[in-house]
Amino acid sequence: MTRAIMIQGAGSNVGKSMLVAGIARALTQRGLRVAPFKPQNMSNNAAVTADGGEIGRAQALQAMAARRAPHTDMNPVLLKPETDIGAQVIVQGQRFATLKARDYAKAKPQLLAPALESFHRLAGTADIVLIEGAGSPAEINLRAGDIANMGFAEAANVPVVLVGDIDRGGVIAQIVGTKTVLPAADAARIRGFAINKFRGDVSLFDDGLTAITEMTGWPSLGVLPWFDEAWRLPAEDVMDIRSTARDGAFRIAVPRLARIANFDDLDPLSAEPGVSVEIIEPGRPLPGDADLVLIPGSKSTISDLAHFRAQGWDIDLAAHLRRGGHVLGICGGYQMLGKTIDDPDGIEGAPGKVAGLGLLNVETIMKPEKHLALQQATYRPTGAALSGYEIHIGETSGPDCTHAWLTVNGARHGAASPDGRVRGCYLHGLFASDRFRADFLAALGGDAQINYDTETDAVLDRLGAHVTQHLDLDLLMELSAPV
Incomplete structure (x- = not known):
């Protein structure tokens, strides 16, 4: 029976894409058939799939982490910004329309059906589907017609793990604040939380974990230390490329x-x-x-x-x-x-x-x-x-x-x-x-020295081991639900 769980963030850029890739590799190393899925992504860095469409680059990396070929079902709705207020909308790999943000909000309800169709088709090929949210469910002004976070979780009836970014500071407020602003039904879908991008002695945050659990009632899946080799993996955001500039000849x-x-x-x-x-x-x-x-x-x-x-x-x-x-x-x-x-x-x-x-x-x-x-x-x-x-x-x-x-x-x-x-x-x-x-x-x-695909795969192995060491994957599987 296929199971699924959704990884949502307490804010944008908390590291959801990298975390899903790491979990995908870790569970694949356990012998599970893993499928990554993101109902809605926004990126101009797309990957072309063998079935003739395009998806977000992050889902292509996650597919590599799961040791499977990228497929349009892994990212059924892709927004490709063309202006500050408009984007090309890709549905199941193909161009659907070019819409302004206000018009896209009106079109979202009709995109839920193809997103669910892709999700269930993908679920038929896997033991577990790892669903990545977009942005944050705390953006409750976007809840109506939502297909990226709690709207999709509700429609697919899947549980949620909420991830906070401690590197930015204020992670307790991120996690607890998200529960505070969410409608009760959405908050009830969150079954656990995790902390990402910790630098230093993880034990120093033990009291923080206790405080979050006491204020939310959610169990902790753990604290994931900063992964130093993240820059070696393909980037979805061009700002992540900048950090790789070194003093090469x-x-x-x-x-x-x-x-x-x-x-x-x-x-x-x-x-x-x-x-x-x-x-x-x-x-x-x-x-x-x-x-x-x-x-x-x-x-x-x-x-x-x-x-x-x-x-x-x-x-x-x-x-x-x-x-x-x-x-x-x-x-x-x-x-x-x-x-x-x-x-x-x-x-x-x-x-x-x-x-x-x-x-x-x-x-x-x-x-x-x-x-x-x-x-x-x-x-x-x-x-x-x-x-x-x-x-x-x-x-x-x-x-x-x-x-x-x-x-x-x-x-x-x-x-x-x-x-x-x-x-x-x-x-x-x-x-x-x-x-x-x-x-x-x-x-x-x-001068070129490396074998790129081999090096990338090795980094994914190390990311998988990093996730296995620091996160409670047994709890993650226990919190997941059949679909």
Whole structure:
């Protein structure tokens, strides 16, 4: 019989995604079939699944932790912000609509059915489903029509464990305050709590655990110390990438676009001990000593191109090239490098054509059909095999495509300047392939040393052991319920 339990947070960024990944690996190591599930996620860092859709990157990592292939049922509703007040809504892997926040609130009730459908279908393949909430159930102003936290827990009739982040301070108020503001029926769904991100002597919080239990009536599953290797795992938030910048001999500068998307390309690079990946925040110039400027993907290419110019990064990029530097654009970054971007149907805003950075002799036309595919490719300069995925709208063509540096499914892919110092492609995830990463960096004077997938899997093993040591997983299973 399949069981399920939901991990909710007393606030945003309490570490729910990492915790679910750790529990997934720990229970998988016990021989259980584990399925991660998040009814609603909000992220522009998506993963493409073998069944032809997209899900949040965190659920793809959790699937890896559970030693199973990512599937669209693991994240049936994905919100991809395009503006400050609107997002593209992905339902069971496919585009559903682009809605403003107020309109999405009205649409939520009709999204509960596909979320439950995916949940029950996934449950049929597992011994336990680990459900991750979004944000916090304490946001009671969002309770009506909720499908992310208590609304889903109620509909699926699953118990909840509440997680607090002690690193931020005030964790007792986080946990106890959440119970205080919740409606009684929602509070009754919480069966236990856990504390995450503790630094120092855990025993010093024993009295804190006692106080929380006395004020809530909930048992403690334990206190999870800070996991020092968290930075080695693929990040869902670009802010988590920044913390990995080190003093590697090979320096990569990455301008932080306002709508940066699918930046998992950076994870294998930042894991390399000889490579420093630095996220350049708006208002800062691109560093003059960078070996490579990597322009990442974007959810809104044309507006991010305007943002790029507003920072003066176009001027910095030209100076970088004059100094002999190299530039790589991936997906939206590739489109920006061309001569023009034409959006005749107004997919990203008002219809029209804008000038690109003009560093590649190519042009892009935006088209409404989104291209989603897992791909096998070859790095043409060395013959290195690699894999990746495409997730984009738009088609790019022009004379510099004759200098294509990749082959995808037998066809030339991407473009390069005649001197080869400016390159672009639509293929995400390519740096996870070890030989390609080594060959690419070597050509630019860098060095690759690690086996990325093996290292990532080993970190997940250590995360699973960390969770096993510090959390009461027997209690977690006891608190879970059949579905």
